[in-house]
Amino acid sequence: MKRDMLIKKISSYFNRNWSRFLLTALCCSAIFFAFTYTNVYTETYDIEKFSTAKETIRAPITIENTKETERRIREAVQSVEDHYEISQEVTDEQVNSVIEIFEVVDKVESENLKEILKKDKITSIDKVEYLKQLLQNDAIKELDDSVFISIIEASPNDRVLAKELVSSTLYDVYNSGIKVGEEDKVAKSVVQKLSYTTLSDNFVEEMIPVIQVAVEPNSFFSADQTNEAQKKARDTVEPVMIRAGELIVEEGQLITNEIFEELELTGLLNEERNVYPLIGLLILMVLLGFIIFLELQHTNGDILSSRKLLAILIISFFIVVLMKTISFYVTADNPLYFIAPIATVSMLLKMLLNERIAIVFSIIYAIVGSVVFNANIPGLLNMEVGIYFLITQLVSIYLLAIVKDKAAIIKTGIGVACINLMTVSLFVLLSFEKYDWSDFLLIGIYGFLSAIIATVLTIGLLPFFETGLGILSDSKLLTLSSPNHPLLRKLLIEAPGTYHHSIMVANLSEASCEAIGANGLLARVAAYYHDLGKTIRPHYFIENQMGMKNPHDYLDPCQSAEIILGHPSDGAKLLKKEKLPKEIIDVALQHHGTTLLKYFYFKAKEKNDKVSEQDFRYVGPKPKSKEAAVVSICDSIEAAVRSMKNPSQVEIEKIVSAIFEDRILDGQLNDSTLTFKEIDQIKNVICETLKGIYHSRIEYPKKEEKIREAK
Structure with missing residues (x-):
């Protein structure tokens, strides 16, 4: 039975996400192929001997001219005198x-x-x-x-x-x-x-x-000495190579037998030969797409929403177009690829998704870049570009640890600039060619500008993904967590008790989520806003009454329940109106799930035994994510513990265990993908945090007692 349920759950998860992931991977592969096929596809020509070349033609590949090599070997052997x-x-x-x-x-x-x-x-x-x-x-x-x-x-x-x-x-x-x-x-x-x-x-x-x-x-x-001399002469002849990019014929030049042979040898007259590089490129892009699919499958499907998958496609399209545009201006004397702001995509992917995906795509973009900048030579990967792109992206990912504000991105850009200078210096020093100081300075400026442009683009593009696609990034969450946010100010002014309750829930939720590997920052910010619906009728909630009479004493239990049960949907409406991210709205809507409002239910039951339990349950839905489930549990626990007078450690553990048991038996955590191991970890973190808050304190004497002691 358990085995069938497990298989059904895995199958349901796979069916829900695999098609989106596969489509994303295929689209990425298609984008990469569309912008790199010209780098391996060689144009062919219909040329006859002794005709005039209509355009300048260069060799697309590096290949040995065997006929010319053999001719030179014969000449070398014949030039050897008899010994x-x-x-x-x-x-x-x-x-x-x-x-x-x-x-x-x-x-x-x-x-x-x-x-x-x-x-x-x-x-x-x-x-x-x-x-x-x-x-x-x-x-x-x-x-x-x-x-x-x-x-x-x-x-x-x-x-x-x-x-x-x-x-x-x-x-x-x-x-x-x-x-x-x-x-x-x-x-x-x-x-x-x-x-x-x-x-x-x-x-x-x-x-x-x-x-x-x-x-x-x-x-x-001497036949032996003569043969030995001829062998040495043969060995000294270097193979005659036609280098990729080498000029074969200029426009207006006569096509001689020798030129025609070189055109034929390099495949410029054979259209069928172009199919093989395209097949090889297609295989490469299929492999990259397969890696993308596996990585997306490995990541939690709830994290990778359709909007985030769309962001991956947009970022991939953007960087490939940028690389292709720069490649048109790259020459042997001007390695302009060092100025490509490739770190932009790695920083965006880390902030919009997560670090692991950013690292995987950094490797993929480095491979694609080595094809884009291969000087249109089939079979060649520009490893200098690949290494440079990989280093600058990985460095930007590791340096961009915590994004509290734009200053963190700027600091990362400065660090990337320093690493770029070191990397281009590495290439210059490893090169066999001799560089002038002017060349080194030019390449260094390119590396420095690459980091600066990447920083500017990251800061400029981040709001587009956050607002245009509605993607919730850490920087967006940090902005929403500011106490000066209008909604939090509203909560503080109109429902101060609820505000302080939300702060406590946020602390518990963040610590719990970080313990199980969930998004602690999301849980904290969502907890700030989860009870925003109470601002509509703040005095109907006990934490905001502060010495005033409880209005529920004058209401029918059903009316009281209607007010209390409505605050999740009221909060969701306010959040939607202010266009807050969907993840925050979901937590506000789901933080009570479909739990029973027991106090008013049993109060109503005292008056009418036929009252329906369903009328006193929250409309839900149940928490769908780990963060929503954690906020839901911490909300109930904080309220329960706060209602106790001087709770001891044993009492805290009992009430925490009781609430967890009640939620599990009521099926409130079934849709959240929380495991029992994670539930135990959350329980331990909550208990430790609450014990730190409600630790034993010294009972100080009252003012009257101090006066008597003084006398």
Whole structure:
């Protein structure tokens, strides 16, 4: 049975609110989509090759031009020269063969050839023949005898000098590498270098055959080194990117093959390609709408009236239009999005609804802003904008703690201005680009103006939502709580007892509501006005009689009941006439529910047993909200406790428990959504508050007793 009742209650709550929440979420998504689809939708063109461009076209996306990249890679690879590997073995072998000639000549000159050759007379030919026998290099042996004779006949100093110069010169050219076919060219360069030395021209000329034989290729093609060099050249080629916003063709320019390929590559000639970004944007907006729906479902449906849902739509429309308008003037050199007064919406949502909804919508507006300011580049979210919008909104929400007057909004604006300056400084310092002081100053001014404009807009727009839509905000409640309000002045002057009773009820109601998480400020202000109907006939209510005779002593119980039972509706009429918020009127109308006016009922019953109980019940309705239920209970408890003389703590607890029990059994709290746990919390708060008011006091002696003691 209990389970069925619970399911029925949940179903009733869902059916009452889900359609309104879903419609609000869908409308928000539609607003966001309508103002952001141009940021992802790219215009396509019907252009032919070699025609003239009718307008200037820029790239809508960032994409790699693969054909151009491959062409540059080919050019880089082709520009790599063949790599050769120098053979040190060839170098050493050839240079050593030349050195060997001089060493062998020295050996021949130092030995006694007469004994060796068994001849009495040794000629140059004999020396040459003996010398060739000692040489190992066959190519050197093939040289003409005159070459060896000139070396033999040279002085020892010339031979030493020739040996050093020839060998060092050969080492130089060999170390530089000698390729196949370059032998003659290198030999001539060696001879030329030797001609500039101290060697005689004749001797250098005689050495030419030796040099020609000694010069051989020692630099051979290396496939591995060549491939490695080509790979490095390929890796150094950066991909050729077409950047979003980059100029592709200017108006009046000829559409060449290269330009046509870039237009085709960036999708400017393919209309079907535009569908995908729109689908992605639609998915994003559906997700944001789903988040909005869940958040609205999470919030108490009684708090989110249709007027407040309408306020969400108006605020969403306002900020998206504002962002879109600013985006038209944003350039790469002028980040005007920093001036967007985005904090306006977060402060309005907090004051008109609550902090949680303001935080959720701050995240949503930051995401939408990152799309609006994406420079019309599909797939790009401007994270700088998103972070800036999120920080400035969250800061405004947390700084706007208690709104007592407009000064609180101004203080919040100043705090937001400081945080905005810090945030834009963060972006400047994190940026790789170098900013001038003038740029930093401009961005800082934008951030500061954003907070100032947001403050002015918040103060200016708040009355529109409070008056135009009839939304009750904390600032409106604080205005209504002023003792100088005409209706409260009327209550104080015409029904002073009721006024003081209302003050006590307000204190109890605020403390109780805050204990259960309800709107304590609303309960306090509603309590001020809940008995305003008593001002029509103030002397018919006991708290205003003050020493005068009770007029009910001269009236029939039915007539007295009619006067007493009418004060809730009388108060509601006065409040409606003065155009007070509906929430205040509801509390005034519901604060007695359909309870029974027991005193006059039983008094009438003494005269007539057939009197109807229904005639002595308030017309209601029963309290519909937690705040109305709390005011109703506190009203009865305060009146009951005030009627007692020096109530003790035990008596206070008993009467509080009795009133709660009576209201529960009479079904007066059934429509208020109060739980038993919340009722216990309210009971404890009321008892503690009343004990503090009616605590024990020292009984001071009377004036006569003081005089006797003095005597």
